[in-house]
Amino acid sequence: MKNRIYGYARVSSTDQNLDRQLDALERFPVQTNLIYADKASGKDFRRPQYQRLLRRLREGDVLVIKSIDRLGRDYREVLDEWRRITMDKRVAIVVLDMPLLDTREQPNGITGTFIADLVLQVLSYVAQVERENIKQRQAEGIASARLRGVRFGRPTLERPDSYRDVIKSFEGGEVTRQEAAMLLNVSASTFDRWRRADANGYDRSPSVRPL
Template structure:
């Protein structure tokens, strides 16, 4: 049996490119497993379901190695679990050297393992670089004065009057917040600013 695996990192990303490639390879739609979550670990429902179905002699096809995951050590462990423990062949479409159907001799296995280690390292390294670049970008934006999060709600003209009435017990916190168009939390926070 031939199975396909596709993964995107979040629910709003589109897996169509991977599904099209798997279909063109000839993987039946019912045998394609798709996860929409991070590749940081292998605790993914479709992936785990696929693993349970894989049997010796099956073929697992993926568009690229980073669809398997992004953690170097875990990718290597999963690869061994699939290819050696289960006896399943793996073909990575973007990297034809990662095709365990060919070169089952010592040299072929060595080349596949070497390429896998290199690509797994690159996938994890790219994940670390993305994190670092994101942190650097946020820091640079903060230095430029960019504010993150929701914009601060303006204080309405009637804020002081409504707050005074609330403190005097004429309004509950919920009523005062509703009149101002705030949440209760925002009412408390802004009233503390007013007190100062």
């Protein structure tokens, strides 16, 4: 059977457009009927079209992708997929955005596998470190904001002026828990949290959910 050239494209959400990747694959050229595409989050790696593609790949075939991150969501996953395709299935990979990442056999009989693997290791590691740095900067920013008194989440709903009167009515058995919450226009669970805060000597209430 003649070796085939396949293409794979992916976007991370259903509202993103695949056209740019598909156009690049077709210009390579990859036949339209040999292009597989997924619209799915990188966090969910159960990509049906990608799995179909893997089942179709045979030794000697070529897989073309626009960028290396189409293979996985992090450093480890990219390497795992790269090795599965190039080593286990013995399929060549061509990354259009990175000409060095081309494992096809060259006219002089030398394959680009060694150089491609080396470049891939470096690029994937750098990408992973950058993602970790972004997460660290975000965490540091949140911690710094909290030190400055910035509050996250929903705004706090203060106790209404009628709160003390309603509490007295509740404690005196004049109204039920649900009735007290309705009089204050809050949920019963919020009413309970306010009461617990009072018992613990707190003056400030947590974020609450109005009815």
